[in-house]
Amino acid sequence: MPELNSKSFAFIGAGKMGETLIKGILDSGEVKTEQIIATALHEKQLSRLRERLDISTTLNNIEAVEKADVVLLCVKPQATEGVLAELRRALKPNQIVISIIASVTTPFIEQKLINNVPVVRAMPNTPSLVGAGMTAICGGKFSEKRHLKLTENIFNLIGRTIVLDENYFDSVTGLSASGPAFIYIIIESLAEGGVKAGLPRDVATELAAQTCLGAAKMVIDTKEHPAVLKDNVTTPAGCTIDGILKLEEGGVRVTLIKAIVEAAKRAKCLIND
Numbered sequence: 001m002p003e004l005n006s007k008s009f010a011f012i013g014a015g016k017m018g019e020t021l022i023k024g025i026l027d028s029g030e031v032k033t034e035q036i037i038a039t040a041l042h043e044k045q046l047s048r049l050r051e052r053l054d055i056s057t058t059l060n061n062i063e064a065v066e067k068a069d070v071v072l073l074c075v076k077p078q079a080t081e082g083v084l085a086e087l088r089r090a091l092k093p094n095q096i097v098i099s100i101i102a103s104v105t106t107p108f109i110e111q112k113l114i115n116n117v118p119v120v121r122a123m124p125n126t127p128s129l130v131g132a133g134m135t136a137i138c139g140g141k142f143s144e145k146r147h148l149k150l151t152e153n154i155f156n157l158i159g160r161t162i163v164l165d166e167n168y169f170d171s172v173t174g175l176s177a178s179g180p181a182f183i184y185i186i187i188e189s190l191a192e193g194g195v196k197a198g199l200p201r202d203v204a205t206e207l208a209a210q211t212c213l214g215a216a217k218m219v220i221d222t223k224e225h226p227a228v229l230k231d232n233v234t235t236p237a238g239c240t241i242d243g244i245l246k247l248e249e250g251g252v253r254v255t256l257i258k259a260i261v262e263a264a265k266r267a268k269c270l271i272n273d
């Protein structure tokens, strides 16, 4: 993508998620290591990033930002205010700030900055590491179509991207950002079931994971309602319906619904911690 290979990127606060995004973006082959600089609070994290990703690093956020066209804010919600105060004068309107910080809104960021810097909010998830991420994006007051397009192009390198109203972002955080953790528990539990039914653990884990991947791909590619796809697997008086009965008995639907609702509720108030 010509636009991306001419940009320079600063990742401010490249911890777990920052590193995931950098690795995913580099693996896409569209962005080179020389285009990226990352910061963290401690030298230990920076040496880890240099060793693993071969990118430039600095403890100085302002120095990183001054060299960048695109500034990705990846710090924790609680660190946001301090970082924005530090970057207030350094950020310019010809740059773009992309924040992946949960709970922090574009008006909050804009209010802390000067110079009408375009801000885009993004909520990615950890499967971005393997090119299977899901990212929601929305633009702030000073962002234009081209800023959203650029952000979409970046996150499309590492998975799917959807443009959504900012009002949805806490729900997105609860569903697709926290979601991988819920799915890992489901995969682990399915594998335990396989082990209980006599399969070796490694085989059971592979079957469980590929089954989740396949079922997800069916929903996305066929665009069928999941209930229709479920009905297609469920032969009258077959084994699947017996399994479904046990899932319903265990309240799997209510449990998953409540998990998303609770995570979304929590996403609203992380900034106040």
Ligand SMILES: NC(=O)c1ccc[n+]([C@@H]2O[C@H](COP(=O)([O-])OP(=O)(O)OC[C@H]3O[C@@H](n4cnc5c(N)ncnc54)[C@H](OP(=O)(O)O)[C@@H]3O)[C@@H](O)[C@H]2O)c1
Pocket (backbone or CB within 6 Å): 012, 013, 014, 015, 016, 017, 018, 039, 040, 041, 042, 043, 045, 046, 061, 074, 075, 076, 077, 079, 082, 083, 100, 101, 102, 103, 123, 124, 125, 126, 177
């Ligand atoms: N984890 C996810 O699945 C996920 C998904 C979507 C969005 N997010 C968002 O991503 C953000 C980061 O989450 P995370 O899990 O990556 O947390 P993390 O691993 O703790 O990373 C935060 C990084 O920020 C650095 N940092 C702290 N204060 C700083 C400062 N003043 N200047 C520069 N760097 C600073 C820390 O440096 P040190 O390591 O040196 O202390 C750390 O590396 C959060 O806002 C979260 O809401 C996370």
